[in-house]
Amino acid sequence: MSKPVAAAAVRGSHDIYGRAEKHLQEALEQHGPDQEIGFPETAFYLPMANALLGAEVKTLADAQEIMDYTKDLLHEEPSDELWLPYLPSTLDSGIATLLAEEVDKALCYLEGSEPLEGWHGFISDTILRTLGIQLVDGRMPGFAAVVGAAPDVDTAVQVVRELQKRNILVFLIGNVDGITARDQLLEGGVLNDAIIADPKQGWDIYVVPVGPDTESIIYVLNWAIRGALTFGGHKAGEWRECLDYTRAHIFAFGLGLGEIDDLKFASGAGAIEMGFPVIADTPIPEIRPSGVCTYEELVHELDHDQIVPRCIDVRGVKVTVTDIDVPVPVAAAFEGEVIRRDDMQVELGGRHAKAFEYVAMRDMDEVEDGKIMVTGPDLDTFEQGSAHDFGIFLEVAGRKMQEDFEPIFERRVHEYINYAHGVFHMGQRDLAWLRVSKEAYEAGWRLEHYGNVLYAQFKNEFGAIADKVQITVTTDPDLIAEILPRAREAYHARDMRIAGMRDEDVDTFYSCTLCQSYAPNHVCIVSPERLGLCGAYSWLDCKAAYEISPTGPNQPVEKGECIDPVMGQWKNVNEFTYQYSNRSIEKVNLYSVMVNPMTSCGCFECIMAVIPEANGFMIVNREYSGMTPCGMPFSTLAGSVGGGHQTPGFLGVGRRYVLSRKFIYGDGGLPRMIWMPKELKDDLGDELRERCKEEGVPDLYDQIATEEDAEDSATLLEYLTSVGHPALTMDPLF
């Protein structure tokens, strides 16, 4: 360990400790020790203190305890005479820095000075859960905390584009002499005014401006440490397990641009403690592998062309870059891009024209692999700003291809097209809406490139099934008039097939253990009538995924002997779950919240909770941040449900499970549904009304309360009584 690094980290920790302590004393004087503090929308108090120390900081007095503990971690600067290894003091300084930064930022929230306009600030639990799936399925291989600013705008743009291309999530933190990377990226066109106005939009393009000072790095680190609590199933205070978890499961690194001052060194030491190496573009002393660490922890790379590959090497981030011969970069990081009217060259479909995509299975001899046919006028014949009819028709043949895979392939069209930088796609089937930006158009984007991107992505991801793929891209009205009715017929037939599928009709369910990389004991069992709790995997998706990669996370589970058809329990499902949950779960009821429910990982779309006094269940979706009748907002509920445990009375579910005929069938089914946020109710809308009719309770839709009717259980009970909700007269749940 280099002495200058150790000395800088020690100085930095003293500095932030001193400032945070002063900040705290001022707050104590003004508000007194009982004043509550905390961050918005988290169940983990001050998450770093919670994870590492088990502390539940709720008041200024609690914060004082954290600061007292922090003080004990501070060291003296290594002196010339002292001949000891510097590592422990440096690492203590790192942890002390994180704890002090966290208290300081919580105080900023108390006084309302954060989040600053144009910066994201604290990252909520909800965002962690929403990203959960992208983290585990590889769409997002890692995070970069960019601290400081590049020497100039072009370099900032170049570095961040290199990260985006690899789908690495970029956090922007701190400044160098008042210059921030955020402002550089705004000037360079990577960020726009809309993102500055609402920094949450940064998640869509994988670039999030977090805060303009170094201390803001705590927002990223106390977000990362929650992964250990949320997905890893570790308990607050298990500091060693939590740090091991971030080291093993979260592929993050710090990228220091510009001068590294004392506080940056100290914060970097904290990041290193979590297993995140730091790479700088200035000649700082390096820390190389030793007995303590398995990879370099502090590295410099002065060449900006090399810095991103270097980061990836050092942290061992697994990235797959798709090299496709089109004039714009293609990567998942561009998926969330929105193209505004002013930036648009041309529009396809949408409100002013027709557009569709349609995937059809064909016999082997009907398809010529790699053939891309473009018919109709190309983009360069269209007037700027105009809208046109458009169609994409994919014909797929393969020995393992099945008709059931058509919709799964078709759904990917949306994602794949959006990967192209400057090319936008929304909707699906015959409701598609596409835009091409002026930038992409000027770079040379034309109709054939839709075909190139789709062909490459399908072969890449579904090569084992799609032996042959041929693609027609058309703006020709005659051809569109010919294909569109056929496509619509196929859409309808498919809907009927899936809607008609019952759990009883199949011998085999599928497992999903994708989330085990985060929640090691979690197993989803996915049946035709119960989709995965993340909402992203249906039975057909799992079936296709299994065919595509037979040793992957989706395995067939032959149901075997039925132990209880009402609760949804099967002998083989139990055995499978036992084996794959590391022998922690012995019995699972697919259709029950109350008895042996399925485990929950952390990325559930919704949580159900029993309301004993009302003899029914409420459900809350993760987008809803208000209070619920069970006395907890989503974030608090989620804190007690996740981690791969069974928690009777609570259950993580996918949104659309509510519409299933097997929805909590074992607990009495849909008539038990007593409360849900209005947004969810509206979204389920007519389909939910239909289901209520089918269940023989046609008035139920209107009897289900929302936050407009009740936010606590007493008011809820009054409301349910006044509307005569059926749950009140059902068999008691307990």
Ligand code: SF4
């Ligand atoms: Fe995770 Fe279950 Fe979704 Fe699979 S189905 S990704 S295990 S939540």
Ligand code: ZN
């Ligand atoms: Zn999950």
